Amino acid sequence: NDLYPNVVNITNLPFEQQQFAQDVVQGLTKKQKTLSSKYFYDATGSKLFQKIMDLPDYYLTRAETEIFTYQKEEIISGFCSAQPFNLVDLGAGDATKTKILLRSLLQRQTNFTFVPLDISLDALQELQSNLALELPQLPVVPLAGDYFKALAQLKRESGMRQVIFFLGSNIGNFPFAEIKIFLKKLCQFLQAGDQLVIGFDLKKDPRLIRQAYDDAEGITAAFNFNLLRRINETFTGNFELNNFQHFAEYNPISGEMRSYLISTQDQEVTLQDLDFTLNLQAWEAIHTESSYKFSEAEIQVLAAEADLKTQLIFTDKNHYFADVLFSV
Numbered sequence: 001n002d003l004y005p006n007v008v009n010i011t012n013l014p015f016e017q018q019q020f021a022q023d024v025v026q027g028l029t030k031k032q033k034t035l036s037s038k039y040f041y042d043a044t045g046s047k048l049f050q051k052i053m054d055l056p057d058y059y060l061t062r063a064e065t066e067i068f069t070y071q072k073e074e075i076i077s078g079f080c081s082a083q084p085f086n087l088v089d090l091g092a093g094d095a096t097k098t099k100i101l102l103r104s105l106l107q108r109q110t111n112f113t114f115v116p117l118d119i120s121l122d123a124l125q126e127l128q129s130n131l132a133l134e135l136p137q138l139p140v141v142p143l144a145g146d147y148f149k150a151l152a153q154l155k156r157e158s159g160m161r162q163v164i165f166f167l168g169s170n171i172g173n174f175p176f177a178e179i180k181i182f183l184k185k186l187c188q189f190l191q192a193g194d195q196l197v198i199g200f201d202l203k204k205d206p207r208l209i210r211q212a213y214d215d216a217e218g219i220t221a222a223f224n225f226n227l228l229r230r231i232n233e234t235f236t237g238n239f240e241l242n243n244f245q246h247f248a249e250y251n252p253i254s255g256e257m258r259s260y261l262i263s264t265q266d267q268e269v270t271l272q273d274l275d276f277t278l279n280l281q282a283w284e285a286i287h288t289e290s291s292y293k294f295s296e297a298e299i300q301v302l303a304a305e306a307d308l309k310t311q312l313i314f315t316d317k318n319h320y321f322a323d324v325l326f327s328v
C-alpha cells in the first residue's frame with residue numbers, strides 16, 4: 001500500500017476508520033509520539049466531555065455561560081438583522097450556551113435558522129431531539145461531518161447571511177500555526193455582511209489552567225484514557241490502560257496547555273487490525289492534546305492576520321474568557 005506505507009490492510013477498513021488508522025499509525029511512529037485530540041469524541045468521549053464542562057475545576061464553561069447569560073442582549077444586537085440568516089454553530093456539542101441566545105432570538109421573533117454542525121453524529125442526534133422538545137418552534141438544520149464541507153454546502157445552497165459561532169475555545173485545540181490558516185479558510189466561505197463569534201480562553205493564573213486539565217475528580221484523565229480504549233476497540237488493540245498516566249502541563253509563555261499519556265513502563269502494544277506494533281519505553285510520553293490560551297493582544301493579531309475586523313469583545317467578570325464578535 002503506497003499511500004499509507006505504515007498501515008497494512010487499511011483499505012479493508014470501513015471508510016470512516018481509514019483516516020483514523022492513518023493518523024494513529026503516523027502519530028505513533030513519530031520520534032515524539034502523538035495522537036490527535038480530534039479522536040477523543042466518540043460516544044463515550046462526548047459524554048465525558050459533557051461531564052468535564054460541569055466540573056468545578058473546568059472554569060471555561062462557567063465563564064462563557066456567564067458571558068452569554070449577562071450579555072446576551074448586547075451580543076445579539078451585534079449580529080442580529082431584519083433579513084433572514086443562518087446561525088451556524090461549529091462544534092455545537094450539546095449547545096447549552098448557544099441555547100441561551102436561541103431563546104432570546106425566538107422571543108424577538110427573529111427570522112433565522114439554527115445550523116448545528118459537529119463531527120460527532122451521536123452528539124448531533126441527541127441535540128436534535130433535545131431541541132425538538134425544548135424549543136419546538138426553532139427551525140433546525142443539523143449537519144454532521146467536516147466543517148468546511150458543510151460550510152461550502154451552506155454557501156452553495158442557502159444564499160443566506162451566515163453568523164458563525166465557534167465557542168468554548170475550540171479554536172485553542174488547533175496547533176498554533178493552524179489557527180491562522182483555519183481562520184483564513186473560514187473566511188473563504190464567508191461574504192461581506194457575514195459575522196463570526198469566537199470563544200477564546202484567556203491567559204490567567206497558570207495553576208488554575210493546569211487544574212482545569214487535571215481535575216480532582218479524574219474525569220479529564222478518563223477522557224484522555226478513552227482515546228486508548230477507542231483505539232483498542234476500533235483496531236483490536238491491547239493498550240493496557242493501567243500502564244499509563246494522564247499528565248497535563250501549561251506553558252505560560254506560549255499559552256499552550258498540553259496533555260499527555262505517559263507510559264509507566266517498557267511495553268509493547270499491538271493493533272492487530274493494522275498489523276502494527278508499538279514499543280514504548282518507561283516514562284515515554286504520547287502527546288494527546290494542546291489547548292491554547294490567548295491574551296487580548298494576541299487575539300487582535302490573529303484577527304488582523306486573517307483580515308477579520310474585531311467588532312465587540314465580551315468577557316466574564318474574572319476576565320477568564322472572551323467571546324469576540326468579528327465581521328468579514
Ligand code: AVI
Nearest residue numbers: 052168169170173213220291
Ligand atoms: C473542546 N476543547 C475546547 C476542550 C479544551 O478545553 O481544550 C477539550 C478538553 N480537553 C480537556 N478538557 C477539555
